[in-house]
């Protein structure tokens with residue numbers, strides 16, 4: 265299925281949330297948590313990273329009582345209706361979600377924000393997470409993000425492939441999966457969790473996060489099963505699922521943005537390429553530009569904007585993992601990915 269930009273009306277999510285909406289959202293969240301509390305109580309649990317516990321549901325570990333949580337997943341599985349034209353950006357947390365959201369938002373909306381209005385480009389005045397929502401948070405909204413039934417809907421999700429709401433699996437919509445070296449995911453998650461973790465729970469040590477990660481216990485982990493689920497379907501249904509890696513995106517950014525645009529049905533014309541449209545998008549979404557735009561303010565009441573921007577580099581794990589830790593993760597990855605061609 266190929267689309268042209270002209271054939272779709274975009275509704276860009278509203279960037280500032282008024283306080284009435286936020287209050288309503290919190291009330292809706294409380295109702296969802298209440299509805300699934302009995303099921304939650306039956307699930308095995310382990311010590312959490314950001315929240316006190318993680319719960320094992322359908323083979324993956326999830327937080328509870330948060331916007332992205334096991335109760336939200338259950339509610340989505342019960343009620344979420346996908347459209348065949350939806351686009352989902354799937355990632356394990358800390359794999360480059362924010363960057364991918366920015367790139368996809370910038371490329372599909374490129375005709376709305378040309379050079380002359382760059383200073384007001386949504387990505388340079390707001391957090392990419394405001395521009396492209398997670399389906400996990402849609403469940404709490406009274407008014408859906410995309411109100412126009414004909415608009416193309418762009419969503420992100422951390423849900424493992426095998427737990428996606430059935431309507432997404434049945435809809436034939438497109439999914440982009442971004443995967444990152446497990447050692448950099450671990451390090452990024454370690455820093456993120458310690459920033460966001462409730463102070464009453466005390467800080468996490470790197471050793472304990474390493475042990476949990478190796479056992480597969482991290483939000484929406486095991487890491488390896490999450491990656492394998494999407495990788496398998498990208499081989500079976502390449503027209504529906506595009507599999508990318510953060511590391512390759514870093515080295516070959518332009519060719520990957522071009523590939524993304526084609527896969528999503530928004531290919532760059534020769535003229536656009538010649539006039540530098542791809543480079544413009546890459547520039548807007550660079551770590552430097554996005555982190556500068558998100559130096560201040562909060563994404564949510566409990567999440568500062570700058571928590572999503574730390575180093576933005578490949579290989580920061582060398583500053584955190586001992587040789588022994590590195591070999592252990594290499595061994596697990598080799599064993600779990602032995603039949604896959606994924607390189608970082």
Ligand SMILES: Nc1ncnc2c1ncn2[C@@H]1O[C@H](COP(=O)(O)OS(=O)(=O)O)[C@@H](OP(=O)(O)O)[C@H]1O
Nearest residue numbers: 357358359360361362363452550551573574575576
């Ligand atoms: N524009 C851009 N380019 C490259 N890298 C970027 C960019 N924006 C964010 N980052 C880095 O991505 C890491 C955060 O991961 P996620 O965005 O997946 O986090 S989240 O799941 O949405 O919470 C986190 O990685 P670490 O720096 O290694 O912690 C961010 O710094």
